[in-house]
Structures are given as C-alpha cells and as structure tokens.
Amino acid sequence: MTRLLTLACAVFTMTLVGCSESGSGDDTLTVGFSQVGAESGWRTAETESIRSEAEARGIELKFSDAQDKQENQIKALNTFIAQGVDAIILAPKVETGWEPVLKKAKKRGIPVILVDRGVEVEDESLYVTLIASDFIHEGEQAAKWLAEKTGGKANIAELQGTPAASAAIERKQGFEQEIAKHPGMKIIKSQTGDFTRSKGKEVMEAMLKGEGGDEINAVYAHNDDMALGAIQAIEEAGKKPGEDIIIVSIDGVRGAFEAMVAGKLNCTIECNPLLGPMAFDAVEKALAGEEQPKRIVVETTIYDQSIAADVIDSRKY
Template sequence: MRILRSKALGFLLLLFVIIVSGCKPEGNDETGPSSEKVTASPQPSKTALSDEIGALGRPIVLGFSQLGSESDWRLANTKSIQDAATEAGMTLMMDNAEQSQEKQFEAIRSFIRNKVDVIAFAPVIQSGWEPILKEAKQAGIPVILSDRAVDVKDSSLYVTFIGSDFYDEGVKAGKYLLDKMRDHPGVVRIVELAGTVGSSPSIDRGQGFRDTIKSREDLTIVRSEPADFTKEKGKEIMKSFLEQEKEPPHVLFSHNDDMALGAIEAIEEAGLKPGKDIVIISVDGTRQAFEMMVEGKINCVIECNPLLGPMIMQAAKEIIQGRTLPKRIAPPESVFTEEMAAKEVDNRKY
C-alpha cells in the first residue's frame, strides 16, 4: 500500500508540474516576445498568431496594391510590407500596378472578389478613387491608404492613411534652403524636379516648398518639370534644364533621391560640380543619396520613411479586432545634411 500511495503521490506531483508549466503565459519573461507588438520571427508562435487572427479564427488576408517599382524607396517599401506580413503571420496578396491607376482598380476589384479581410494600397495619383472605394465599402472590406493620400469627399471610405507628411517635407526643404542661401548675393535661381503629375507627394512637397520660400523674393523657381520619380527621367530633365538655361541654376530641389541621382549625372556631364556649383536638396533618405552626401554631391536630404510594413500590419490587426484608429498615422522622420552623412550612412536600411 505504501508503494501504491507513493506512486500515486508521484503521479499527482508530475501532473501538477505539467499543468503549471502549460499554463505559463508566453512573453511574460524578460527575453520572450511581447504580445503587444508584431512578432519579430518569420514563424510566429501560436500565442502571437492567435493575437493576429483575432476573431476570424484564421490568419488575416491582406490585399495590397503597390503603385510600382520606380525607385529604391519603392523597392524598400515593398520589401517592408512583405517582411512585415510574414512576421505577423498574415496572408498577403500583393499586386504591382506599374504606375497605372487602371491596374490598381483591377487589383482592388480582384481583392473584393477574393473576399480579403483588409485592402491596402499606395495610390498612383490623388484623384479618381471615390467609385472604387465605394465598391470596397459596399463589400464590407475596410481600406488602408499607404504612403500617398487620396482626394475624396467622403473620408469614411477609408479607415486610416499611413504615410509621411509630404507638405511638411517640402517645408523642411524650404527651411534648409533659406538657411543655406541666407548670405547669397543677388537672385537665387532654383530648378525643381517634380514627381508624377497628380501624385500627392509631388503636389504637397512642391506646395510646402513654395509656401516656405515665398517670403524671400530673391529665391526664384525658374524651371519645374515632372520626372516621374525615376533616375532616368531625372537625368533627362536636368540635362534639358542645363541646355536651355543661359547659366546654371544655383539650386536643385528634387522630389526624390532617384531623380537627384540622375540629375547628378547630368550635372557632371555638363562639367559642373554637384553640391558645389549647384546646391542639391532631395527627399527620401536612401543609402545611395547618403553616399552622395558623403562625397559632397548632395547637400541635404529630407527623410521619407518607406518602412511602413509593420505599421500597416498593426493597423490591419486592430481593424479586425474592432479598434478605432486615428485617421492619420505618420512614421518618424528626420532631416540630414552633408555634415551628418558620414555618421548616418551605415544606419540606412535601404
């Protein structure tokens, strides 16, 4: 009897240990993942995955329409979304619109037919979205705007916009120019490489820049043309500026780094020194632009953070969980000058 009692007691103790161990919550120790943030591992734990799927009882399906692959910034943005979806344990349906709004319409309608849980997209241009957003709303699918805003009368057609403040980026560029050229004698002649016609970054960056420098009558934009955010077009348009103007401009304001990199090639081919003969201000913050700053060929870069993936996945999760999101979510961003570039270049992730 004593042996039987001893065995029974041992079994009960073992059962107690198993139960206690099994009930221990994941992530409560100092080294475990927090349940409040997106899982960092490619294969989420069961606890983290259950947080992500919420009330659905399965992984969230996100349909994402990317506007294209026109720049290093866009490639980094796409990779951030893909990586974040994997880390969050979500199913991602991604479509590249190749700079076509019509293709984005087709992609969004495809997402609706496939009954995804959330739709997100980076709009090619600002206008023309109301009808397709109404289709998504009628299908009961919430929409997240990524990177670029849309011009719609009914803001209830989308849940939130996650992306940079493009107007403020233009303001930052203008403020840098005011300081950089504060002691420059005479008229300061500025040329501008704008982005895609009708896109919100091109519209807002240009307006923010103009509103900031208008207090100085000596700062004059003598040329402004769209270069579609591409290096090739940036070089082509900058070459035409240099050929058509009687004298080189003092300043180039480029709406993104790729166009600035193309312009640098055109400036050097014209026998001029970028960053010296022509002050160059750009927007994005790519590694290549920082390397150009280290070489003294770009003077200032206004950061536009492409790593929006984790924020989009977090927003999708909270939408499915029924939480209310702010209408506007902006990532952290900075201004970098050539004096800071050497210390920061190795920190660039794209």
C-alpha cells in the same frame, strides 16, 4: 437558360462558401495588399516592409503586384473581397475610379487602408485612413535646411517635377511658403526637369548659361534624380557642386547617398518607405473598432553629408 442560371447560382454559392471558410476558419488574420508595381527602389522597399511586418505579426498576406495598371488593382481588390480577407491595404495608382470597388468592400465590412496616395471619393467612410508622406511638408523641410545652411541668403535654381504632378505642385508650394520667411532667399530660376536625370542635367546646363546663371548658388530639386543630373551639369560648367552651389533634393535614393559621400550633394529629404508597421497598426485598430485619424503622416528624415557615410551601408534601397 435555366441551366445557365443554375450553374451561375452554383458557382456563386461555391464562392460564398469559399470565402466564409477562409474568412472565419481560424484566428490568423488575412490581409490583402495591392501594390502599384515595382518601378523604383523606394517601392520595392515599401513592399518589403509590409511583407516582413506581416510575417512578424503572424498575419497571412495576400500580395498582388498590379504592374502599374489600375484595372489590375481593381481586379485584385475584387479577388480579395471574394476571398473574404479581413482587411485590405491599397497603394492606389491614381486618385479616381475607386468608388464602386471600395463600396463593395465596405458592404462586406472589410476595412481599407490607403498608403502613399489618397483617393477621391464622395463618402470618406469608404476607407479607414491614408498613410502617406506630405509633399508640402517635404518642401518645407528642404527650404528650412537650405535657409540654415546658407544663413538665409541664396539665389536658388529650382528643378520642378513633371508639371501637374501632385508631388511637383506641393513640393514647390511647401518650399515657397518656407522661403517667404527669409527675404534673402530668392528662386531666380525655375523650370521642369520631369523628374528625370537627363532633363535635370539639360535644364541645369541651360540655367547656368542663361542671364544671371552665375548668381545661382543653390539648387532645389523636387527629386534626387534631377539633382544627380544637375550635379553633372554643374561639374561640366567648371563649378564644384556641393561647395560653389549648395544642392538639396527629396527622396533619398541610393545614388543620392553616394553623391553625398562624394561631397557633391548636400542634403536629401526622405519620406520613409518602411511604413509596414504603421499600416498594420492601422489594420489592427480598425478591426478592433478604434477611431483613427483620416490622415497619418509618415515621418520625413533629413540626411545631410555629415551622416551620409554612416548610413549608406545600412540602406536597404
């Protein structure tokens, strides 16, 4: 038993020594970045942005891909803390369960910057700031664009995301808030397409054939993939997507740009994934001890057909 304890102590001291070495060895900053995974082009672009920004600023980046598992992220954070990094950037997989590891980071004085998604913690000082898009704002932007395009008159079919997903709830909420200002705009049908192409197509197909399906002259999809599915359904119903039915969606994936160039999609609202510069600005401010807002909203950009052809080649994702 004593031998075991001595061993544990030795290992512990070694880790301590190890981290003090890497932490204060020289002037270069070390930042740990825990990414959820690489499930979409958007995420890959985000990772790339953080990597290249770290390189540009001469910051050493320790990158960990959690392959879509929270436990991997917690493990990565523990490793970062043990290595004594100067700051941590975290793109959390879910909102809950971060309290213990964030407390540990705070105890060691390591600032944590959240990107994409917030965390539920009782003590807000556990993280510096959250850099993310605002889903409500995205929904509002989509509604504003549609109101302008249709002169405030539209019978809208809404393709919702997965029920209870925050992106779906808030994109719906923002859109509804905005169209309430235009009495001529009505959501006449609304169902879930689970954020997928196939379901988007199936739902649109059924909506067009249902009671009053002929009156639909606008589609609002909570993401591009559902819009791309809906475009197929509209074509199969013998209508022209983009002309007979105006389509607006959110995300800005490559397929959406191709559809806009082909004249089938009218508009996509993009939350910029290139948030590397903002993230490292926050890191540097935190290390300098500057005050920062708890929430930094990433700008959204509105792309419509008029500019789609010009930007499509410069798209990184």
